[in-house]
Amino acid sequence: MNVLKIAIQKSGRLSEDSLKLIKECGIKLNNGKGKLKATADNFPLEFLFLRDDDIPGYVEDGVADLGIVGENVLVEKENDVELVKKLGFSKCRLSIGVDRNWDYKNIHELEGKSIATSYPKILGNYLKGKKVNAEIHEISGSVEIAPSIGLAEAVCDIVSSGSTLLSNGLKEADVIMRSEAVLIAQNALSADKRNILNQLIFRINAVQEGKQ
Numbered sequence: 408m409n410v411l412k413i414a415i416q417k418s419g420r421l422s423e424d425s426l427k428l429i430k431e432c433g434i435k436l437n438n439g440k441g442k443l444k445a446t447a448d449n450f451p452l453e454f455l456f457l458r459d460d461d462i463p464g465y466v467e468d469g470v471a472d473l474g475i476v477g478e479n480v481l482v483e484k485e486n487d488v489e490l491v492k493k494l495g496f497s498k499c500r501l502s503i504g505v506d507r508n509w510d511y512k513n514i515h516e517l518e519g520k521s522i523a524t525s526y527p528k529i530l531g532n533y534l535k536g537k538k539v540n541a542e543i544h545e546i547s548g549s550v551e552i553a554p555s556i557g558l559a560e561a562v563c564d565i566v567s568s569g570s571t572l573l574s575n576g577l578k579e580a581d582v583i584m585r586s587e588a589v590l591i592a593q594n595a596l597s598a599d600k601r602n603i604l605n606q607l608i609f610r611i612n613a614v615q616e617g618k619q
């Protein structure tokens with residue numbers, strides 16, 4: 408009996424919405440609290456709860472067959488996986504944040520400045536396209552604190568409600584890319600697994616149509 412392994416963010420903006428979609432698909436999770444693995448009662452799915460940044464790599468390697476991640480992570484990591492479907496939730500922006508008193512007009516003001524981010528590739532490509540030379544500081548978390556501790560003059564990070572920027576004295580100055588949750592799959596799924604994936608896609612489509 409074949410089972411599809413799906414990787415979902417352990418905690419964060421995507422995890423709750425991802426589990427909600429699974430539930431709306433009529434799939435019942437057996438989830439022990441704090442466990443990093445779970446199975447479903449009524450559908451051949453096994454769940455792995457992981458850091459979102461690691462999910463595209465695990466799917467490429469076949470550790471997981473499927474994953475739900477933000478497009479932002481998918482684009483940054485450049486893993487060789489199939490983008491199955493945009494999911495329409497967890498919408499956000501990858502944006503430049505600067506001190507709220509900075510009278511920011513456009514991206515050229517970042518010339519010669521330093522920017523802290525967890526998305527060095529996306530930011531680097533964007534700046535290159537705009538012919539702006541800036542120093543990119545890659546950090547993996549708590550990016551919004553960087554300006555106040557003197558680590559960088561600006562940040563480039565995910566903005567959803569904007570409350571993280573606000574509570575760190577920053578404002579959203581420029582949008583680099585828009586993102587939402589996407590379903591990704593390993594490139595070489597077996598026919599049996601592809602069959603289960605198609606059943607899952609069928610249910611997701613039904614949920615999405617029901618919302619229109």
Ligand code: PRP
Pocket residue numbers: 419420421459460548564565566567568569570571572
């Ligand atoms: C992003 C970002 C902020 C938060 C912003 O993190 O790094 O921490 O969301 O959201 P807000 O505008 O609603 O305050 P993300 O969910 O990508 O999680 P991660 O950085 O832990 O991977």
Ligand code: ZN
Pocket residue numbers: 458459460
């Ligand atoms: Zn992350």
Ligand code: MG
Pocket residue numbers: 548549
């Ligand atoms: Mg974060």
